[in-house]
Amino acid sequence: MKKRLLSVMMTAAMTMGLFTGCGNSDNGEADTKDVEIQAATEDSSSKGVLRVGMECAYAPFNWTQETEDVSNGEKAVPIYGTSYYAYGYDVMMAQKIADALGWDLEIHKVEWDSIGLAMDSGQYDCIIAGMGKTPEREAAYAFTEPYYYRDNCVTVKKGSGLEDIKKLSEFEGKNVTVTTQLGTGWVSLTDQIPDVTLGANYETTAECFMAVSNGVADVALIDLPTSESAAMTNGDLVVIVLDEDDTFDDPTGMTNVCIAARKDDTEFRDQIQSVLDSIGWNDKAAMDEMMSEAIKVQPAANN
Amino acid sequence: MRYGMLASVNPTNFMEWMIFLTRKYANLFWQGTWLTLYVAVVGTILGFLLGYLVGIIEDIKLHKEDSVIKKVLVRILKLISIIYVEMFRDTPMIVQAMVIFFGLRQSNVEIGVVTAGILVTVLNTGAYMSETVRAGIKSIDAGQREGALALGMSPMLAMFAVVLPQAFKNIIPEMANTFLTNLKMTSVLNVIGVSELFMTAKTVGGNYYKYFESYLIIAVIYFVLCFLFNRIFLLIERKLSLKSDYVLAVEYMDNQ
Numbered sequence: 001m002k003k004r005l006l007s008v009m010m011t012a013a014m015t016m017g018l019f020t021g022c023g024n025s026d027n028g029e030a031d032t033k034d035v036e037i038q039a040a041t042e043d044s045s046s047k048g049v050l051r052v053g054m055e056c057a058y059a060p061f062n063w064t065q066e067t068e069d070v071s072n073g074e075k076a077v078p079i080y081g082t083s084y085y086a087y088g089y090d091v092m093m094a095q096k097i098a099d100a101l102g103w104d105l106e107i108h109k110v111e112w113d114s115i116g117l118a119m120d121s122g123q124y125d126c127i128i129a130g131m132g133k134t135p136e137r138e139a140a141y142a143f144t145e146p147y148y149y150r151d152n153c154v155t156v157k158k159g160s161g162l163e164d165i166k167k168l169s170e171f172e173g174k175n176v177t178v179t180t181q182l183g184t185g186w187v188s189l190t191d192q193i194p195d196v197t198l199g200a201n202y203e204t205t206a207e208c209f210m211a212v213s214n215g216v217a218d219v220a221l222i223d224l225p226t227s228e229s230a231a232m233t234n235g236d237l238v239v240i241v242l243d244e245d246d247t248f249d250d251p252t253g254m255t256n257v258c259i260a261a262r263k264d265d266t267e268f269r270d271q272i273q274s275v276l277d278s279i280g281w282n283d284k285a286a287m288d289e290m291m292s293e294a295i296k297v298q299p300a301a302n303n
Numbered sequence: 304m305r306y307g308m309l310a311s312v313n314p315t316n317f318m319e320w321m322i323f324l325t326r327k328y329a330n331l332f333w334q335g336t337w338l339t340l341y342v343a344v345v346g347t348i349l350g351f352l353l354g355y356l357v358g359i360i361e362d363i364k365l366h367k368e369d370s371v372i373k374k375v376l377v378r379i380l381k382l383i384s385i386i387y388v389e390m391f392r393d394t395p396m397i398v399q400a401m402v403i404f405f406g407l408r409q410s411n412v413e414i415g416v417v418t419a420g421i422l423v424t425v426l427n428t429g430a431y432m433s434e435t436v437r438a439g440i441k442s443i444d445a446g447q448r449e450g451a452l453a454l455g456m457s458p459m460l461a462m463f464a465v466v467l468p469q470a471f472k473n474i475i476p477e478m479a480n481t482f483l484t485n486l487k488m489t490s491v492l493n494v495i496g497v498s499e500l501f502m503t504a505k506t507v508g509g510n511y512y513k514y515f516e517s518y519l520i521i522a523v524i525y526f527v528l529c530f531l532f533n534r535i536f537l538l539i540e541r542k543l544s545l546k547s548d549y550v551l552a553v554e555y556m557d558n559q
Contacts, residue, residue, distance in 0.1 A: 055509070056506065057505055057506045057508075057509030057510070058509060059509065059510055059512075063509065063510050064331075064506045064509075064510065065510075066327075066328065066330050066331060081415075081416075082498060083334075084331070109496060109498070110496050111493060111494055111495070111496055111502075113494055114401065114405070114494060114495065114496070117401075117405050118405070118408075118496070120409070121405050121408030121409045122408060122411075123408065204505065204509060204514075205512075206508050206509050206512045206513075206514045207514055209512055210514050210515055229512060230512035232512075233511045233512050233513060234512055234513075298510070299510040299511060300510065300511050300512065
């Protein structure tokens with residue numbers, strides 16, 4: 001009986017080893033990837049479809065709405081495979097690029113957790129989702145130049161005694177607990193707050209703001225447009241933009257919001273970059289103007 | 304017009320926010336509920352069938368006089384089912400969803416998220432159900448099978464005509480349990496982008512930065528769904544237990 005059990009276990013282990021072996025074999029993987037990329041580029045040049053992945057739950061960068069109408073008269077873009085629509089800064093940007101290329105636009109809704117994984121598996125060809133370019137992410141994806149520069153800010157609770165803070169150094173002795181979004185470049189900045197306790201980080205920014213609202217954390221370190229959106233519907237939150245000469249030192253470049261393509265799909269990345277260049281999309285004033293438009297038409301501003 | 308009407312709502316506390324969000328995103332919540340039910344029902348039914356299949360395979364007994372081919376085939380089938388059951392019982396469903404969906408996509412299998420969600424539910428349910436079925440079969444008195452065989456039934460016929468119908472009745476409470484678990488477990492499928500209730504709550508909450516209210520709405524929906532199904536299952540169970548009192552064999556045995 002014991003012998004039998006052992007043999008079963010060994011076989012199971014071997015079978016699993018076989019599967020892992022297949023997955024790791026360099027040749028196999030390179031082959032499938034090549035075919036995939038080829039298929040993707042062929043697809044996009046013949047059909048002319050810009051396939052973009054985003055959360056559609058990250059206002060004002062991107063959000064989901066039930067109707068096509070946007071309060072400024074523009075039209076939201078259908079979300080692939082659903083009867084709903086997406087709009088926001090990222091959708092405006094994607095539309096600009098698709099228009100310049102003369103392509104159709106296809107928006108794919110995806111979870112933040114699997115946003116890179118889904119692109120690698122060929123569900124869509126680029127990510128335009130308010131994603132900051134960090135050195136770690138550059139190792140995994142091919143990034144364009146920034147299509148938006150976002151300023152960091154801190155969000156605190158009204159009446160917490162923190163709302164009058166203007167400089168980062170003023171947090172000294174306050175022993176605040178900080179939170180931010182998981183898997184973002186902000187995580188590495190949180191320990192720059194003096195006397196800080198690193199609290200749990202959350203998967204979405206909305207959860208971070210919820211943590212500040214109910215006292216689980218004292219400070220949320222998120223970007224300005226997102227924090228301002230949250231403060232619109234959460235009256236107990238105060239957004240603080242710290243003084244330029246006494247704020248977070250951000251070597252990770254989280255402020256640079258870029259478009260990501262598959263790591264080995266640099267040709268496509270360059271194609272998008274040349275579009276950004278041709279429409280002159282490197283002017284911060286133009287970016288800020290489009291962002292204020294997105295903030296104005298987002299659901300939270302129109303209830 | 305529509306915006307004007309909504310502006311007058313102007314929610315101030317969490318109850319008002321819940322009402323506001325439920326009204327504004329009624330369609331999204333309906334569709335989320337429908338998809339949750341769809342994945343849970345289809346996934347559970349197919350999972351039951353798979354569970355029965357694996358359970359029966361695990362119950363097959365080999366005899367000395369069986370042919371070599373049969374012995375080898377049965378052993379292979381048994382080995383596959385053991386590996387399958389262990390792999391799915393020993394890993395979390397959320398991880399299975401990620402591995403199966405993206406694993407298939409990366410090997411160029413064009414599978415949709417809903418199909419992948421159902422597949423994960425089926426495989427997961429099958430692994431747990433097989434154990435339940437095996438236990439169910441074991442719970443039936445050995446005399447039942449022996450009697451059937453003595454009457455000249457083949458082992459297969461004895462299983463399907465005598466053992467399984469009785470085992471089925473014993474398994475029903477566990478099947479109901481599994482379905483209710485699945486109804487709630489579909490929420491983990493949001494990681495691969497199935498727009499079920501949990502994903503809907505995240506989408507709605509993300510629009511207004513009102514997660515708590517959004518989750519409260521789906522908590523109510525999940526509760527109502529599970530509560531209703533639980534009542535239905537209890538009703539079925541009672542119906543079946545009444546029937547068992549009616550079986551003549553019991554009376555006959557009591558008289559002895």
